[in-house]
Amino acid sequence: MAKRVLKHAILGLLRKQDMSGYDITAEFTKEISQFWSAKHSQIYTELKKLLDEKLIEQYIEISGVKLERKMYKLTEEGKKELAQWLMHPEQIPETEKDTFALKVYFIQYIPEEKILPLFQDQLDQREQKLSELKSRYQLIFAQREEKMGLAADELGHYLVLTKAISREESYVDWLKKSIRFIRQKR
Amino acid sequence: MAKRVLKHAILGLLRKQDMSGYDITAEFTKEISQFWSAKHSQIYTELKKLLDEKLIEQYIEISGVKLERKMYKLTEEGKKELAQWLMHPEQIPETEKDTFALKVYFIQYIPEEKILPLFQDQLDQREQKLSELKSRYQLIFAQREEKMGLAADELGHYLVLTKAISREESYVDWLKKSIRFIRQKR
DNA sequence: TTGTACATGTAATTCGTTACATGATTAT
DNA sequence: ATAATCATGTAACGAATTACATGTACAA
Structure with a gap:
C-alpha cells in the first residue's frame, strides 16, 4: 500500500x-x-x-x-x-529527515573547533533561504492580506509560503540558540 | 554520487x-x-x-x-x-517533503466544509507530538540545563530534542494562524 | 551560428517500504 | 503453554536520483 x-x-x-x-x-x-x-x-x-x-x-x-x-x-x-x-487526513510521519540534525546528534564526535563553523554555515544557508522566501512574500502578498482579501486561487499559495517562512524562521531561531548555548557552555 | x-x-x-x-x-x-x-x-x-x-x-x-x-x-x-x-558541510535541500503542506497548496479544490476539519486534525496530531516531545524534555533535561551543565555525550541529544520541539512549535503556530486566517476570511 | 531553453524519453542504480520467512528467549 | 520480544535475514516492489540519449525552437 x-x-x-x-x-x-x-x-x-x-x-x-x-x-x-x-x-x-x-x-x-x-x-x-x-x-x-x-x-x-x-x-x-x-x-x-x-x-x-x-x-x-x-x-x-x-x-x-x-x-x-x-x-x-x-x-x-x-x-x-x-x-x-x-x-482524506493522514497520519503525520514519525520521521522528518534532516541530515544536519542527524549530524548534530553526533556532535560529540566532531572536533571542537569545527562545530561552530558547521553551525554558522547552516545558519548562513538558512538565513539566505529565509530572506528569499520573505522577498517573494513581499512581492506577492504584502499590503493585500489586509486591504482586499486574496483571490480564491491564491489562498493555497499564500498559506504554503507562510509555512515555508515559518519553518525557516524556526530553523534559524534554533540555530542561533544552539550557537549561544554551545558558546556559553565552553 | x-x-x-x-x-x-x-x-x-x-x-x-x-x-x-x-x-x-x-x-x-x-x-x-x-x-x-x-x-x-x-x-x-x-x-x-x-x-x-x-x-x-x-x-x-x-x-x-x-x-x-x-x-x-x-x-x-x-x-x-x-x-x-x-x-563536511552540505547544501541544504531545496525540498523538505511535507504531504500536508502539499495538500494545502491545493486547498481551493477541497470542499469548503472539509477544510477546517483537515487543519484541526493536523493541529491535534502536531500538538500531541509536541506534548510528547516536551514531556521527554522535562524528564531528561529540565532543571539541569542551568545548574550543572550537560555531560559531553548529552549535548547532541539535547540539541536535537530542542530542534524537534522548535519544529513542532512552529508547525502548531502556523496551523493556528492559518485556521484564524481561513475563519476570518469567510 | 551558437548557445540556451524547450521538450521527451529510457536505463541503471540507489534508497526505502512491505511482505515473506524463520527461529530463540523470556516473562506471564 | 503461550504470547511478546529478541534476533536475522531475503524478496518484491515502489520511489527517487543520476546518467544516458535525442532532437527542436529561438534569441543573440
Whole structure:
C-alpha cells in the first residue's frame, strides 16, 4: 500500500490547467518545491501510469514547426481521485529527515573547533533561504492580506509560503540558540 | 554520487558502542527517529555493505543457549569516514517533503466544509507530538540545563530534542494562524 | 551560428517500504 | 503453554536520483 504522493501532486497541478510534462517539471521548481518536487524522469514515467489509470488524457500541441508538446488533461475520474486524496487526513510521519540534525546528534564526535563553523554555515544557508522566501512574500502578498482579501486561487499559495517562512524562521531561531548555548557552555 | 546518509547514521550509532542490527533498529525508534530512521531490512543490508567496505567488523555474542547476536564494531577506517562526513558541510535541500503542506497548496479544490476539519486534525496530531516531545524534555533535561551543565555525550541529544520541539512549535503556530486566517476570511 | 531553453524519453542504480520467512528467549 | 520480544535475514516492489540519449525552437 504505497502513498503515491507524486501521482496526486501531478493531478493537483493539472487541476488548474492542462500542462505538459515539461511544464509540470517547471512547476516543481516554484513555490511548491518547498514541500514536494521530482525530476523530469520520474514525472514522465508517472504521467504514463496516470494515463494507464485513466486519470488523465493526452493530446498533442505543436510548438513552432514540428515540436510536439504532449499536453495532459484531468479526466472526471482524475478530479474525483484528487478530491478524495485531498479530503482524506493522514497520519503525520514519525520521521522528518534532516541530515544536519542527524549530524548534530553526533556532535560529540566532531572536533571542537569545527562545530561552530558547521553551525554558522547552516545558519548562513538558512538565513539566505529565509530572506528569499520573505522577498517573494513581499512581492506577492504584502499590503493585500489586509486591504482586499486574496483571490480564491491564491489562498493555497499564500498559506504554503507562510509555512515555508515559518519553518525557516524556526530553523534559524534554533540555530542561533544552539550557537549561544554551545558558546556559553565552553 | 549518492549521499549514503544511512551508512553514516549507522557509523554514528556504532561510534558510541558496539551494537547488533537489532539494537540499531531499536535506536531508530528513539530521539533520532525525529530526523532519521530505517527499517530492519534496510539496516541488515547496509551492515553487509559496511562490512564489505571494511568500515565495521563483526563478532558473535551468544544470548542464552544458542541465539547468535551479530555485533558490529567500528574499524579505524570507519571512525575516519564518520569524522569526515560529520565535518563536511552540505547544501541544504531545496525540498523538505511535507504531504500536508502539499495538500494545502491545493486547498481551493477541497470542499469548503472539509477544510477546517483537515487543519484541526493536523493541529491535534502536531500538538500531541509536541506534548510528547516536551514531556521527554522535562524528564531528561529540565532543571539541569542551568545548574550543572550537560555531560559531553548529552549535548547532541539535547540539541536535537530542542530542534524537534522548535519544529513542532512552529508547525502548531502556523496551523493556528492559518485556521484564524481561513475563519476570518469567510 | 551558437548557445540556451524547450521538450521527451529510457536505463541503471540507489534508497526505502512491505511482505515473506524463520527461529530463540523470556516473562506471564 | 503461550504470547511478546529478541534476533536475522531475503524478496518484491515502489520511489527517487543520476546518467544516458535525442532532437527542436529561438534569441543573440
